[in-house]
Amino acid sequence: xxxxxxxxxxxxxxxxxxxxxxxxxxxxxxxxxxxxxxxxxxxxxxxxxxxxxxxxxxxxxxxxxxxxxxxxxxxxxxxxxxxxxxxxxxxxxxxxxxxxxxxxxxxxxxxxxxxxxxxxxxxxxxxxxxxxxxxxxxxxxxxxxxxxxxxxxxxxxxxxxxxxxxxxxxxxxxxxxxxxxxxxxxxxxxxxxxxxxxxxxxxxxxxxxxxxxxxxxxxxxxxxxxxxxxxxxxxxxxxxxxxxxxxxxxxxxxxxxxxxxxxxxxxxxxxxxxxxxxxxxxxxxxxxxxxxxxxxxxxxxxxxxxxxxxxxxxxxxxxxxxxxxxxxxxxxxxxxxxxxxxxxxxxxxxxxxxxxxxxxxxxxxxxxxxxxxxxxxxxxxxxxxxxxxxxxxxxxxxxxxxxxxxxxxxxxxxxxxxxxxxxxxxxxxxxxxxxxxxxxxxxxxxxxxxxxxxxxxxxxxxxxxxxxxxxxxxxxxxxxxxxxxxxxxxxxxxxxxxxxxxxxxxxxxxxxxxxxxxxxxxxxxxxxxxxxxxxxxxxxxxxxxxxxxxxxxxxxxxxxxxxxxxxxxxxxxxxxxxxxxxxxxxxxxxxxxxxxxxxxxxxxxxxxxxxx
Numbered sequence: 001x002x003x004x005x006x007x008x009x010x011x012x013x014x015x016x017x018x019x020x021x022x023x024x025x026x027x028x029x030x031x032x033x034x035x036x037x038x039x040x041x042x043x044x045x046x047x048x049x050x051x052x053x054x055x056x057x058x059x060x061x062x063x064x065x066x067x068x069x070x071x072x073x074x075x076x077x078x079x080x081x082x083x084x085x086x087x088x089x090x091x092x093x094x095x096x097x098x099x100x101x102x103x104x105x106x107x108x109x110x111x112x113x114x115x116x117x118x119x120x121x122x123x124x125x126x127x128x129x130x131x132x133x134x135x136x137x138x139x140x141x142x143x144x145x146x147x148x149x150x151x152x153x154x155x156x157x158x159x160x161x162x163x164x165x166x167x168x169x170x171x172x173x174x175x176x177x178x179x180x181x182x183x184x185x186x187x188x189x190x191x192x193x194x195x196x197x198x199x200x201x202x203x204x205x206x207x208x209x210x211x212x213x214x215x216x217x218x219x220x221x222x223x224x225x226x227x228x229x230x231x232x233x234x235x236x237x238x239x240x241x242x243x244x245x246x247x248x249x250x251x252x253x254x255x256x257x258x259x260x261x262x263x264x265x266x267x268x269x270x271x272x273x274x275x276x277x278x279x280x281x282x283x284x285x286x287x288x289x290x291x292x293x294x295x296x297x298x299x300x301x302x303x304x305x306x307x308x309x310x311x312x313x314x315x316x317x318x319x320x321x322x323x324x325x326x327x328x329x330x331x332x333x334x335x336x337x338x339x340x341x342x343x344x345x346x347x348x349x350x351x352x353x354x355x356x357x358x359x360x361x362x363x364x365x366x367x368x369x370x371x372x373x374x375x376x377x378x379x380x381x382x383x384x385x386x387x388x389x390x391x392x393x394x395x396x397x398x399x400x401x402x403x404x405x406x407x408x409x410x411x412x413x414x415x416x417x418x419x420x421x422x423x424x425x426x427x428x429x430x431x432x433x434x435x436x437x438x439x440x441x442x443x444x445x446x447x448x449x450x451x452x453x454x455x456x457x458x459x460x461x462x463x464x465x466x467x468x469x470x471x472x473x474x475x476x477x478x479x480x481x482x483x484x485x486x487x488x489x490x491x492x493x494x495x496x497x498x499x500x501x502x503x504x505x506x507x508x509x510x511x512x513x514x515x516x517x518x519x520x521x522x523x524x525x526x527x528x529x530x531x532x533x534x535x536x537x538x539x540x541x542x543x544x545x546x547x548x549x550x551x552x553x554x555x556x557x558x559x560x561x562x563x564x565x566x567x568x569x570x571x572x573x574x575x576x577x578x579x580x581x582x583x584x585x586x587x588x589x590x591x592x593x594x595x596x597x598x599x600x601x602x603x604x605x606x607x608x609x610x611x612x
Contacts, residue, residue, distance in 0.1 A: 037185030123197020221315030444482030444526025
């Protein structure tokens with residue numbers, strides 16, 4: 001037992017160090033944003049930073065689905081006792097990281113921090129890089145069928161040794177990108193950010209001393225564990241709870257893929273997370289290599305959400321027991337299976353976590369949310385021989401909460417949509433429409449969040465389009481009587497001669513100058529009986545353009561005056577009473593949408609086995 005473990009931490013110092021860890025993470029993020037070059041990092045914010053102690057235990061992170069396991073992967077090639085002050089390590093190989101990194105565009109950097117000659121912790125960060133080679137500009141294609149089509153795999157390397165850049169290796173990596181200037185700018189931003197983390201960790205030890213800082217780390221880890229255990233004990237029903245969801249298809253076949261999560265909850269923790277019932281790995285790039293600690297992280301992100309005193313750190317994971325993963329499954333694919341579009345399986349897994357806890361807490365979790373939408377447009381400038389690439393992420397509606405409507409038009413957690421001014425100023429396109437998609441949120445006492453409608457007018461001569469839109473077959477589920485969210489779609493030249501409907505996962509679609517691409521994204525699932533939604537809130541939604549006049553009646557039983565759009569309360573009460581009288585039983589706990597049962601039956605016939 002080390003001295004820090006037996007030392008009582010000063011509660012004031014613990015709070016100061018907690019704040020310092022967060023401030024360091026924020027400073028690292030600021031360095032990344034201000035010095036990176038690619039839009040994905042600079043404009044959209046697809047990056048993270050984190051800090052660990054000397055034992056690689058995560059202390060603080062700005063991300064809740066990546067990071068744990070990364071230091072241990074580095075140790076396999078560079079043991080801790082071989083690391084030196086001024087070193088920076090780099091990797092993006094998801095298979096060598098065993099899922100600590102979930103796809104290869106996420107380039108990860110690690111820097112050991114020293115106090116004198118003693119290694120005291122690690123600073124780490126990643127960013128989603130604009131292009132790392134591969135079969136398509138941007139390195140991610142829905143049509144990839146092996147990892148080699150998804151760009152350059154960087155194993156564990158020491159890119160900076162005691163402050164000296166390995167220039168020869170660096171130039172080889174840069175040469176393998178279609179956008180080497182962006183790659184260089186982004187990598188230098190990441191390396192600068194890790195150095196900030198190194199310095200701030202050392203400053204903590206210098207100011208407060210080794211034993212007090214480490215005792216404070218132990219207290220912060222213990223606090224997160226206690227908060228998780230307290231939440232489970234207070235709100236979750238012990239027992240085994242199972243939930244399954246589907247990814248529409250694997251992008252290269254029409255087969256849906258089932259993601260199953262079975263959780264055993266005990267008195268104050270989770271004894272087992274069993275993911276082995278999920279389908280076999282896919283031919284296409286939706287495979288998601290799930291690290292056991294990231295699985296634990298995804299459970300604790302829900303269990304920590306209502307207590308701001310605790311950090312998302314390694315201590316929280318102590319309350320989550322065994323994680324059972326099956327090699328060769330979609331959550332534990334075998335190399336060289338492609339993983340570029342793993343986010344669609346990741347999001348179904350996250351929804352599975354919510355589905356499990358919705359059951360365990362009798363509805364104490366939000367309804368289902370759709371995956372974000374991405375469209376990719378690229379062309380080759382015939383005059384310069386250089387690629388032009390636009391990868392645009394679009395927001396969707398989030399699932400309604402047990403106490404409020406779902407959030408509207410969210411891309412992904414902390415990340416942002418591109419400003420229209422940026423798109424039109426950088427690319428040969430014009431955004432001709434950008435607004436809320438009416439009626440996209442699932443009806444409920446609390447309405448699902450709303451998706452968007454966006455129209456792109458192509459102004460370049462010849463452009464290639466790729467698309468990533470899931471939840472076409474499997475809309476986000478409603479809970480406790482709430483209805484499933486509404487699905488989206490992609491069209492080229494809608495309402496015109498030659499109108500085309502585009503598959504959710506597609507690549508290689510040719511666009512001409514003047515073509516219009518319309519994206520309608522999905523809404524989140526609803527929560528609670530729609531007939532319990534306050535009529536005045538329905539009236540407000542109609543006035544705001546969030547739901548249509550017709551949907552007010554059909555979905556919510558609210559009668560509006562066609563001239564004033566004000567609620568006719570007497571007619572509404574009669575309509576709702578009549579509908580309740582027509583019901584033959586209680587509303588379903590989950591509304592999975594019109595295709596779910598057919599998909600379950602088809603899978604049963606295909607595999608001879610269906611669970612949940």
